[in-house]
Amino acid sequence: MPRKRTIHAINDAIIEEMERDERVILIGEDVGSSVFGDTRGIRNRFGRDRVRDTPISEAAITGIAVGAAAAGYRVICHMMYANFLYTGFDAIANQAAKLATMSGGRIKLPIVYIAFAGGGHSSAAQHSDNPHPALMNLGGLYVVAPSSPISAKGLLKSAIRCDDPVVFLQPASRTGEQGDVPEGEILAPLGRARTLRHGGDLTLVAIGAMVRPALRAAEELLQEGIDADVIDPQTLFPLDKGAILESLARTGRLVIVDEARDTCSAASQIAAIAADEGFGLLRAPVRRVTVPDMPIAYSPPLEKALIPDAARIASA
Amino acid sequence: MPRKRTIHAINDAIIEEMERDERVILIGEDVGSSVFGDTRGIRNRFGRDRVRDTPISEAAITGIAVGAAAAGYRVICHMMYANFLYTGFDAIANQAAKLATMSGGRIKLPIVYIAFAGGGHSSAAQHSDNPHPALMNLGGLYVVAPSSPISAKGLLKSAIRCDDPVVFLQPASRTGEQGDVPEGEILAPLGRARTLRHGGDLTLVAIGAMVRPALRAAEELLQEGIDADVIDPQTLFPLDKGAILESLARTGRLVIVDEARDTCSAASQIAAIAADEGFGLLRAPVRRVTVPDMPIAYSPPLEKALIPDAARIASA
Amino acid sequence: MTSAAPARALQMALYRRMALIRKAEEQLASDFKAGLLPGPVHLYIGQEAVAVGVCAHLDEGDLMTSTHRGHGHYLAKGGDLRAMFAEVYGRATGICGGMGGSMHVADFDRGILGANGIVGGGIALAAGAALAAQLDRRNRVAVAFFGDGAAAQGVLSEALNIAALWQLPLVLCCENNGYSEFSPTAAVNAGTISDRAAPFGIPAARVQGNDPLAVWQAAGEAIGRARRGGGPTLIEAETYRFHGHVEGEKAFLKEAYRSDEEVAERRRRDPVLMFRRRLIETGLGSEDELQRIERELDDEVAAAAATAGDDPWPVPDMLETFVLRAGDAA
Amino acid sequence: MTSAAPARALQMALYRRMALIRKAEEQLASDFKAGLLPGPVHLYIGQEAVAVGVCAHLDEGDLMTSTHRGHGHYLAKGGDLRAMFAEVYGRATGICGGMGGSMHVADFDRGILGANGIVGGGIALAAGAALAAQLDRRNRVAVAFFGDGAAAQGVLSEALNIAALWQLPLVLCCENNGYSEFSPTAAVNAGTISDRAAPFGIPAARVQGNDPLAVWQAAGEAIGRARRGGGPTLIEAETYRFHGHVEGEKAFLKEAYRSDEEVAERRRRDPVLMFRRRLIETGLGSEDELQRIERELDDEVAAAAATAGDDPWPVPDMLETFVLRAGDAA
Ligand SMILES: Cc1ncc(C[n+]2csc(CCOP(=O)(O)OP(=O)(O)O)c2C)c(N)n1
């Protein structure tokens, strides 16, 4: 199977979907030059009509995506760093997440907001947030967090075909990672988890960038005789509760790894589900391995201390 | 003890703190005329220098609060409806919540963002959100949710004296409610829950507007022979875990009532804490009584179905 | 006015539409007083000439975004009257099934992308709709209505900039009714709003917003230019709202933000009455004919309101349909 | 220039500060190449005249906000050199204790409210600082530096409007360096940025940003007016960045967004070298004296960088101090 970097898998996904449907358009700051490389070459291929570099105007861009989608286009709106979602948050939270429902379902809004999320690159607090908790709470947006080249491609292609708004949060620290990506159509259904490892002693749920260290931690745990299931939810809203509870039914133990700050994290949501619907299955406290409740620090030893790694996961 | 409406308790709190410290200023849209009545009379009393009606420019207003606070003022920044926090979210999430930490603690930012949150008044999706989950996840802001005239006054006065940013989310549906408010200084420390009812059979945690129906539900439950503790966290970030766990140690049962959408709600956070630190105490599944994951509807029967009430709480 | 006045049929159509909006909203005002409206309503009474003068140039394929004060735009753009009443009454038959209410009336099939509870929220949406229209190459245009208060939102300058750079077929129509909630415009907007287009190279017009023909004229130029690929225009229409910012405001405001004399004075320039008078003066409409139209409208409004008011409430089960689910996409 | 050039001592001080910024950033550029910098750095090389010309009018009580390209503003406003290096190196002794890095250097005691990783993020903060300055009645002013790309953010127009309404002592200084990341300014900003002030009734100036005396002159007028209660000014300084948008950009960009010839051509108008030449031509500075200054600066920069580079890394335990706790308030 051909190996690809995540960034190229994303690039392929966008190109394939733009080839497939001429109503798919791409807007965002410097999508032509492409800061991360994920949109590289797309403007040359599809032209300046369908691929638009925008000014630095997040409030307008996020809203333009809503308007163009309401008027019949499928809009990929590239937000660069996830922190800039906050800058354009009104149109995301008050318009994109609400318009379809407020209108009694009389409109569909096919929008994908792509953003690169999370820390690990000493870019400090304003470039390192994982804002998925805020987005998950809106209730009107799919929230997707890929963890590998193949999941990035499959999820993004599904997101572009989705008739509702999706926020696609690519871990910024994982853009260069390689993985197997088969040729041809790959679609990962939204709202479905993947079980990446079948153990049976422990359910380890890991999100986005945390999947790799979780898999590493699972290897470490095996040395100690603990064989873990590792589940990647892939879609954070709506969550695939079934997959998690099914594993929990076998293991009775749950650890969730999330690179968001702890309070109101996806980890907390999953723990809350376990404490309710999975209560009878639990044989041990539900542990969350998350970021302490503070902005991400710049200096490497500080940043490293904040972001979960395999050691912290294994000891949870 | 004199009875007061919440709106007057808030008004008193602002006036007392502006009298006490001349560096307290108030900015916001129509704070002079006062849409909710909470800032009524304040401009006449303190003048147009310290009390400024702003244009409808949430992005600027939230940032002006940060700049004026960094330059030595205590800023009360009135955002009217909580949904408009999203409109000015950049300066809240990227600046106010991060600047002190990013600067290594070399600055204090005494800001109170006041907003009226939640549904119950057929104002539809763009005027009914409870955005505390997004705010709680930022890690750099106190998030406060009063539930009565006295808690509104005590929390707001503490918030104004706090050296860090606070978001004060007054339930919009409870502004007219009356309650006892003693004369003189009332300060409710931030980060401390109040136990409003001592039962011992069940721990009922209720947030903001949900405290009243929770107390009503507790009465109903008593008929069934269940005597509940009712805890009002008052501050949602940082949470007073101790008070909740202490009650849980006695009751072994936990129900949390939160008018936020379920996913990543404060209810989920509290449930997650219980499933971890309180695991050994739990004798039953942890129930969350929350808003389904969708925007709030306009029509009364629909809105009523979405927002928790005493009956839903009692049956949880 | 530089060019000829529109033909009789059109002028009569303008009048009919303005009178429809007026009568529909007077119905809502009395419904509000009677306690029949579950949520807040912001009435457009006094501003009818703006929506009608602009929308006379639009057809169903054209796109429009509106404000919290949106009934007039909705009706001017051809929205269904009864479905609007039903929506404001919160009924299952409402144009949004009772999910949106007054601040969210929308009809996407007619290019009505919705009233909007976020001040300034419709501006970027209209720019996006204009982008869609440009890509479509079917000479469609998009119009954003917004208030003087909304002009203070930064998104206006962002949209002006982008519309200029991309030469979007967009008309930004600012309805300056003198107040932003309870603040006079001059207290919250420096300078003249229509002047803000020039730095971006965008043409602007400032018109008498209570004169439907003046609005019609300026909008015609702007929309024609946009259709021909000539890019965006900013129109500032000066007008006045006769009712409060929101119905029932006197119950919660302690001090008046405008005097009764001011309102009375401005009511003398009532756009509906002035235009009616002009139709008679110019001989385009006779008193009889106008009365006939008005009676028709009275009946239409009364029937729509009455039947909508008898419509069923929505049932909570339908909320299920709005929950996002797994697997929808692929 | 309308008024007299500044005195010799001031001109020499301007030169010294410009050369300091240049040398400090050349140090960082070579540190970056050597892999010594943990995070991204955006260098100000080529734009020094702007920060120095403006900040020459400011003292410690005045307030300033900056951008992601913030070392120049920090140093021009009197920020400590060694603490800046230590911050960019991520050390415990950094001006932010290693919490912020290059994009967040700040020194509140000197009125430096911080570099900012959010494009346009400093504009509203400066307006707020100007509000504080106005309330204080101590004739302080606030300055916001921001780029041409940032001018597209709506918050600029919001701040212009509010500053005009409140007559804030605010100078909005747009550094137009021709690019917004990898987009030429004309592709992302319609018209002339400085023209956007007039509709709000705000005076504006467009100056040669590579000439420190031209900047000094325009800034002096603006800051003087602000101190006297005359309200805000928008200054647009035309300049150019010699380095990439971010150090190391060639590693990830596939296509060049500007030609080597263009950069070479613009380097001929190097603000530091041009000013140096002028000091010699006008006889205000001799070659010897300038060389002495430059040697002093070389030593200062080398010493600051070397000692900062030997400073300890912060220890994670200190993170505890940033966690918000119960009971802090009352
Ligand atoms: C983002 C946002 N901020 C504040 C409000 C509250 N609000 C509703 S209408 C209004 C005034 C709008 O004034 P204008 O744009 O002139 O419209 P008008 O009401 O005069 O039609 C305000 C401040 C809001 N709905 N949305």
Ligand SMILES: Cc1ncc(C[n+]2csc(CCOP(=O)(O)OP(=O)(O)O)c2C)c(N)n1
């Ligand atoms: C809100 C926000 N959007 C986008 C970015 C990414 N970004 C960083 S610098 C930059 C370009 C800024 O251009 P300009 O304002 O001209 O400043 P210059 O880099 O030229 O100094 C962009 C788009 C950001 N940091 N913040």
Ligand SMILES: [Mg+2]
């Ligand atoms: Mg108005």
Ligand SMILES: [Mg+2]
């Ligand atoms: Mg630039």
